[in-house]
Amino acid sequence: MRSAARFTPPAFRSCSPQYWARSWKLLSVRRRLSSRASFDLSSKRGVNGSGYNLQPVPKKRNARKMESRSLGSTELMVSRLGLGLAALGRPGYINLHHAKDLGAQSSEAAMEHRAHCVLDAAWNAGIRYFDVARSYGLAEKFLGSWLRSHSISRPAVIVGSKWGYTYTADWKIQAQSNEIKNHTLANLQKQWRESASWLNGYIDLYQIHSATMESGVLDDPSVLEELARLKTKDIHIGLSLSGPDQTATLRKAMATILDGSRLFETVQATWNLLEPSAGPALSEAHAAGMGVIVKEALANGRLTNRNPDPGFAPKLAILQQEAARFDSSVDAIALASCLVQPFADVVLSGAVTAEHVQGNVNSFLLNLDGEAMTRLAALAEPAQSYWATRKNLPWN
Ligand SMILES: NC(=O)c1ccc[n+]([C@@H]2O[C@H](COP(=O)([O-])OP(=O)(O)OC[C@H]3O[C@@H](n4cnc5c(N)ncnc54)[C@H](OP(=O)(O)O)[C@@H]3O)[C@@H](O)[C@H]2O)c1
Secondary structure (H helix, E strand, O other): OOEOOOOOOOOOOOOOHHHHHHHHHHHHHHHHHHHHHHHHHOOOOOOOOOOOOOOOOOOOOOOOOOOEEEOOOOOOEEEOEEEEOOOOOOOOOOOOOHHHHHOOOOOHHHHHHHHHHHHHHHHHOOOOEEEOOOOOOOHHHHHHHHHHHOOOOHHHOEEEEEEOEEEOOOOOOOOOOOEEEOOOHHHHHHHHHHHHHHOOOOEEEEEEEEEOOOOOHHHOHHHHHHHHHHHOOOOEEEEEEOOOOHHHHHHHHHOOEEOOEEOOOEEEEEOOOOOOOOHHHHHHHHHOOOEEEEEOOOHHHOOOOOOOOHHHHHHHHHHHHHHHHOOOOHHHHHHHHHHOOOOOOEEEEOOOOHHHHHHHHHHHHOOOOHHHHHHHHHHOOOHHHHHHHHHOOOOO
16 A cells, blocks of 8 residues: 555755744744634623624644545545645746745746745645646656655655646746646647656656546547556546536546546545535545545635635635634635545645645644534635636736
8 A cells, every 4th residue: 555654754944944933933923812812712702793602612732643544445545635836836826925925036946945845844744745737837846856855755755746738938927828728648648758757756646637528638538548558557547627617527537437447536626615516526526436635725815814805804704703713724724624524535735835834734633613614604606706706816
């Protein structure tokens, strides 16, 4: 069995001491503030006269460490939280404050150093699943250089990559075209060679990037047969989904049988408090043995305190009330709401800083109760409007 759990890791410290000192200070300040918030919650007045009769939740800090579980019916053991490198491999991305997070530091060398710092923070927190793609700029290269520089052996981590989009932004933040979709056999063969060369020997899972009904990729026998061929070479095969038709695409993928067995072993899909529409189909897929990887758990940064949209304020207030009740943070509540879904094997963090990693990992200490999930269900939007908003998020 391929297991990341049995490996005892060294702690990595490639970031500057000032960086860690600042992170630690921020965390200490937040802990002090949040313990005050939890004191307020125990009063009979509730929070700011909100009308919720919120009860303080017993503190569970340090009660749990990162768990692992098998990715569907594959033999891969994955940490429940993973790290996605979409925002770390290139200077431009759609997450809300990407530009602020990066500051002026967007040269290739600076981005590689940042990626390595965030990977170190993730590793130290127990994260052992890493998600990249051909189109995430130099994410595969940065992950490969980090794995090699720390002499991390293949059994210690599980790596998933994707093919189907080509990065076309030429290291620009705002480019005419950021990525081009191409789901042909020729592109699969080309991108597999490229992915394998950057991540020599490390790839466990290769996924179609954003398969949709319109792309026709699930109807192309030449692509499906090539994926089946890769599967015989000890590479697991999956697909990622995007857009309001995730459910239909997933059902089609589940019904794709080659040589008597289901071709796709895993699915990576968007599920978050704003866009939970794929939940029932993900439950079916999981029950049928597919591994499920949840992406965009924070709705590209919209489910954080930094969402400036005045229309989001009432939803943010609900998240903040739950964060206060659990003595935690908004991002951790949003991630915990994914972790609590029985279908979710891995939930991806899209952290761009070590502070993000710390905040995200706190989700693992929470056990959201039914009361919390009922209140948080009010955040859901119609899928069409969620995806329309996402489409208009500016690259920055
Ligand atoms: N089709 C696909 O296959 C597909 C599509 C999308 C993503 N993915 C995968 O999923 C991963 C995660 O997706 P994502 O990064 O797009 O979305 P996400 O996880 O929903 O959002 C991550 C963003 O949230 C903000 N954030 C995180 N922690 C925070 C904190 N503690 N405080 C404040 N803000 C915080 C940061 O953005 P800002 O600071 O910029 O606000 C961060 O970049 C990607 O890296 C990629 O691996 C796959």
